[in-house]
Amino acid sequence: xxxxxxxxxxxxxxxxxxxxxxxxxxxxxxxxxxxxxxxxxxxxxxxxxxxxxxxxxxxxxxxxxxxxxxxxxxxxxxxxxxxxxxxxxxxxxxxxxxxxxxxxxxxxxxxxxxxxxxxxxxxxxxxxxxxxxxxxxxxxxxxxxxxxxxxxxxxxxxxxxxxxxxxxxxxxxxxxxxxxxxxxxxxxxxxxxxxxxxxxxxxxxxxxxxxxxxxxxxxxxxxxxxxxxxxxxxxxxxxxxxxxxxxxxxxxxxxxxxxxxxxxxxxxxxxxxxxxxxxxxxxxxxxxxxxxxxxxxxxxxxxxxxxxxxxxxxx
Amino acid sequence: xxxxxxxxxxxxxxxxxxxxxxxxxxxxxxxxxxxxxxxxxxxxxxxxxxxxxxxxxxxxxxxxxxxxxxxxxxxxxxxxxxxxxxxxxxxxxxxxxxxxxxxxxxxxxxxxxxxxxxxxxxxxxxxxxxxxxxxxxxxxxxxxxxxxxxxxxxxxxxxxxxxxxxxxxxxxxxxxxxxxxxxxxxxxxxxxxxxxxxxxxxxxxxxxxxxxxxxxxxxxxxxxxxxxxxxxxxxxxxxxxxxxxxxxxxxxxxxxxxxxxxxxxxxxxxxxxxxxxxxxxxxxxxxxxxxxxxxxxxxxxxxxxxxxxxxxxxx
Numbered sequence: 001x002x003x004x005x006x007x008x009x010x011x012x013x014x015x016x017x018x019x020x021x022x023x024x025x026x027x028x029x030x031x032x033x034x035x036x037x038x039x040x041x042x043x044x045x046x047x048x049x050x051x052x053x054x055x056x057x058x059x060x061x062x063x064x065x066x067x068x069x070x071x072x073x074x075x076x077x078x079x080x081x082x083x084x085x086x087x088x089x090x091x092x093x094x095x096x097x098x099x100x101x102x103x104x105x106x107x108x109x110x111x112x113x114x115x116x117x118x119x120x121x122x123x124x125x126x127x128x129x130x131x132x133x134x135x136x137x138x139x140x141x142x143x144x145x146x147x148x149x150x151x152x153x154x155x156x157x158x159x160x161x162x163x164x165x166x167x168x169x170x171x172x173x174x175x176x177x178x179x180x181x182x183x184x185x186x187x188x189x190x191x192x193x194x195x196x197x198x199x200x201x202x203x204x205x206x207x208x209x210x211x212x213x214x215x216x217x218x219x220x221x222x223x224x225x226x227x228x229x230x231x232x233x234x235x236x237x238x239x240x241x242x243x244x245x246x247x248x249x250x251x252x253x254x255x256x257x258x259x260x261x262x263x264x265x266x267x268x269x270x271x272x273x274x275x276x277x278x279x280x281x282x283x284x285x286x287x288x289x290x291x292x293x294x295x296x297x298x299x300x301x302x303x304x305x306x307x308x309x310x311x312x313x314x315x
Numbered sequence: 316x317x318x319x320x321x322x323x324x325x326x327x328x329x330x331x332x333x334x335x336x337x338x339x340x341x342x343x344x345x346x347x348x349x350x351x352x353x354x355x356x357x358x359x360x361x362x363x364x365x366x367x368x369x370x371x372x373x374x375x376x377x378x379x380x381x382x383x384x385x386x387x388x389x390x391x392x393x394x395x396x397x398x399x400x401x402x403x404x405x406x407x408x409x410x411x412x413x414x415x416x417x418x419x420x421x422x423x424x425x426x427x428x429x430x431x432x433x434x435x436x437x438x439x440x441x442x443x444x445x446x447x448x449x450x451x452x453x454x455x456x457x458x459x460x461x462x463x464x465x466x467x468x469x470x471x472x473x474x475x476x477x478x479x480x481x482x483x484x485x486x487x488x489x490x491x492x493x494x495x496x497x498x499x500x501x502x503x504x505x506x507x508x509x510x511x512x513x514x515x516x517x518x519x520x521x522x523x524x525x526x527x528x529x530x531x532x533x534x535x536x537x538x539x540x541x542x543x544x545x546x547x548x549x550x551x552x553x554x555x556x557x558x559x560x561x562x563x564x565x566x567x568x569x570x571x572x573x574x575x576x577x578x579x580x581x582x583x584x585x586x587x588x589x590x591x592x593x594x595x596x597x598x599x600x601x602x603x604x605x606x607x608x609x610x611x612x613x614x615x616x617x618x619x620x621x622x623x624x625x626x627x628x629x630x
Contacts, residue, residue, distance in 0.1 A: 201516055202616030205623065212619060214612040221605065290536065294606055297529040298613070301517030304527060308520065 005167065008032040008073040008095050010088050012040065012049075012063065014130040015104060016079030017138040021049045022171030024059030029167055032070045033063040034092055041065050043136030053130065054140040055172060067092045075164050076101035077124075078114055082273040085113045093117040100156035102148055102164060106192060106258075107273025108185075108281060111151040121151035122161055125185040128173065145174040149181025183238035190226045190241035192274045194219035195248070197295040199257035200269060201302070207253030210245045218291070219245065225289040226278045232285035259299070266306045271299040320482065323347040323388040323410050325403050327355065327364075327378065329445040330419060331394030332453040336364045337486030339374030344482055347385045348378040349407055356380050358451030368445065369455040370487060382407045390479050391416035392439075393429055397588040400428045408432040415471035417463055417479060421507060421573075422588025423500075423596060426466040436466035437476055440500040443488065460489040464496025498553035505541045505556035507589045509534035510563070512610040514572035515584060516617070522568030525560045533606070534560065540604040541593045547600035574614070581621045586614040 005028060009020040012033040024031040033049070035041055044063035051057050064070060076096050080088045082105050089101075102122035103110040115121045127144020146168060148161045161177040168175035178184065198209050198219055209215050223241050230237060248255065262269045275292040282289040320343060324335040327348040339346040348364070350356050359378035366372050379385060391411050395403045397420055404416075417437035418425040430436045442459020461483060463476045476492040483490035493499065513524050513534055524530050538556050545552060563570065577584045590607040597604040 198613075198616070201613050203620035203623075204616050208616070208619055208623070212616065215616045215619075218609050218612040221609075290606060291609055294533050294536075294609060297533040298513075298516050301513070301519050301523070301527065301530045304523055304530075305518035308518075308523070 004028050004030040005075065005163070006030040006032070006071065006073045007075045007077065007164075007167070008034060008070055008092065008099075010034050010076060010078045010092050011080030011084070012044070012061075013079065013081075014132050014138055015126065015128065016077065017049055017132065018051070018128050018130050018140060018173075019077050019079065019104065019168070020061045021051045021057070021059040021138065022173045023167055024049060024061040025057065025171050026167060029171075031059075031061045032073065032095075033061050034065075034067055034070060034088070035063060036065060037135070038065055039135040040132070043134075047136055050137045052133070052137060052139050054143045067095060070095045072097060073099050075099060075160065076118070077164075078103045078105060078110065080105070081268075082107055082110055082270045083268050085110050086116075089114050089117045100160035100164070102156075104146065105273075106270050107189060108277030109273050112153075115151060115154040119154070120156040120160065121154045122148050122156045122164065123151045123181040123185060124148045125181065125188050127188065143174065145176065147176055147178055147181050147184035149178040149184075182235045186226075186230050186235050187237040187239045187241060187244070189274065189277065190223050190230075190237060191244040191248075193226050193278055193292065194223040194241060195245060196257045196259040197269075197271055197275050197299050198222070200259035200263040200271075201295070201298050203260065205253065205260075206245070206248045206255045206257065210249035216245075222275070222278075222291050222295065225282070225292050229278055229282045229285055229287055229289060232287055233281060263299075263302055268303060269299055271296050275299075319343050319345045320390065320478070321345045321347070321386065321388045322390045322392065322479075322482070323349060323385055323407065323414075325349050325391060325393045325407050326395030326399070327359070327376075328394065328396075329447050329453055330441065330443065331392065332364055332447065333366070333443050333445050333455060333488075334392050334394065334419065334483070335376045336366045336372070336374040336453065337488045338482055339364060339376040340372065340486050341482060344486075346374075346376045347388065347410075348376050349380075349382055349385060349403070350378060351380060352450070353380055354450040355447070358449075362451055365452045367448070367452060367454050369458045382410060385410045387412060388414050390414060390475065391433070392479075393418045393420060393425065395420070396583075397422055397425055397585045398583050400425050401431075404429050404432045415475035415479070417471075419461065420588075421585050422504060423592030424588050427468075430466060430469040434469070435471040435475065436469045437463050437471045437479065438466045438496040438500060439463045440496065440503050442503065458489065460491065462491055462493055462496050462499035464493040464499075497550045501541070501545050501550050502552040502554045502556060502559070504589065504592065505538050505545075505552060506559040506563075508541050508593055508607060509538040509556060510560060511572045511574040512584075512586055512590050512614050513537070515574035515578045515586075516610070516613050518575065520568065520575075521560070521563045521570045521572065525564035531560075537590070537593075537606050537610065540597070540607055544593055544597045544600050544602055544604060547602055548596060578614075578617055583618060584614055586611050590614075 129142035444457035
């Protein structure tokens with residue numbers, strides 16, 4: 001019998017907890033979860049990590065708020081919101097001194113930040129979705145696939161990529177290792193670029209975004225800017241983001257995008273790695289993405305407005 | 316002694332009341348105000364129309380909610396929000412059977428609607444601003460100028476244009492009649508196009524809009540799209556809208572744009588005659604204005620969101 005594979009999930013919010021729990025079902029995997037919430041961590045250590053919704057089970061996971069307590073790992077999965085990538089990977093870097101670390105986060109630029117601190121990086125994208133409903137409990141809402149591939153500038157070995165995908169498949173998720181995961185990453189990116197900031201700015205759920213002609217038209221123009229950038233960089237999305245919008249309208253008309261939920265709660269958004277990711281990639285390709293640049297400015301404007309008093313008394 | 320000049324102000328909100336009151340100070344002018352607010356109308360008829368702030372006086376004005384009570388007039392001034400132009404001018408058209416009627420409203424397209432119902436039209440733009448503080452009372456906040464000129468497709472006589480400007484000057488406002496008032500109209504339009512919808516979408520007052528590099532950059536790009544359209548149509552703005560933004564930042568840092576006030580109160584906005592006016596004029600000129608088109612879609616999206624429940628329970 002070989003030694004257990006040790007995996008550390010960095011950030012056990014909804015997404016991170018889904019990955020940790022599915023891996024925690026496997027007897028040959030030792031799963032650690034790093035999170036900043038003592039309530040969530042304590043409940044996971046006391047009762048296990050519980051999944052409800054699309055799957056129902058409880059898994060053994062070691063959770064901690066203190067990265068120094070985590071032993072060296074073979075694999076990592078970073079699942080924090082992009083604003084916290086740099087801080088989270090800096091805190092956990094000693095765990096990954098000889099590891100391959102995957103991002104399953106939204107947008108562009110997270111792998112670059114992870115690569116600043118660990119030896120080998122896996123580019124990852126997931127369509128799985130859920131929500132923490134109580135400490136230690138995650139509702140599994142969407143059982144979409146996950147794709148992994150070597151991060152080109154500091155690549156994981158292909159064996160590490162397929163090992164991670166295989167473990168998740170055995171745990172019950174849908175996951176695949178690919179030589180080039182950029183097409184999968186850009187498919188989800190373009191879907192997000194067309195819908196997420198639009199939801200945040202207008203307050204509309206996915207249904208009206210996808211069906212109001214003017215708003216959907218803007219979504220399509222935002223996606224088209226991104227497609228041109230992808231083409232210039234030699235990246236071919238592996239599915240049609242417009243069809244993903246149609247599908248989301250049909251399946252979840254009233255769903256409010258994560259960025260709209262962030263704006264409603266006055267939390268810093270992920271616009272910099274979504275529409276802002278397109279703007280940066282456009283610059284790299286010698287192109288412009290003026291509509292995506294406008295969405296970044298508008299969402300940052302909304303974020304800035306939270307710190308102001310709105311009584312008009314300075315007028 | 317000649318007969319009094321009879322003027323009807325259509326819509327006596329803040330702007331309409333400022334015009335009505337200044338004209339009402341002149342013994343040779345008979346002023347009527349049409350408004351839908353019985354409280355405002357009754358107070359004006361009982362006590363006169365009172366101005367506070369930048370000027371302090373009380374003027375005699377005949378106010379009514381019933382257009383059939385208004386005698387035929389020589390001049391008209393339309394001051395309703397642009398969404399109500401068509402309805403208001405339809406209701407008052409019999410008053411203007413042989414009159415020249417001016418718009419002092421925001422944006423593009425109001426004169427076109429007025430011209431559907433009256434014989435002669437005056438293109439107008441005002442920088443005056445104020446607020447109704449109680450029925451019959453208007454606070455005069457900004458004493459900016461007003462410019463009038465014949466509306467080209469259905470022009471008022473130049474004598475009517477200068478008569479209206481001269482009456483307002485004698486009443487105490489700053490007003491001028493011009494052979495071509497499009498330059499003045501586009502100056503204010505471009506200022507509004509750069510700031511008004513940005514305020515509505517972000518929640519930011521004019522100060523941060525004018526000073527945050529990314530938001531100001533977007534303002535400048537919205538204005539630049541409009542400038543290109545003006546140039547293609549042979550219109551030369553008579554002042555620099557960027558300097559107007561700098562001036563507004565310096566004088567009224569905390570001022571919240573009218574469209575932000577509309578959005579906060581869930582009132583239909585004027586985006587269709589502002590950014591939407593640029594989009595329509597661009598089409599006329601064979602150009603595109605994609606950023607202004609995006610702002611129109613976003614503000615309409617915000618308006619549409621008000622009729623939805625935001626509990627996410629459909630998801």
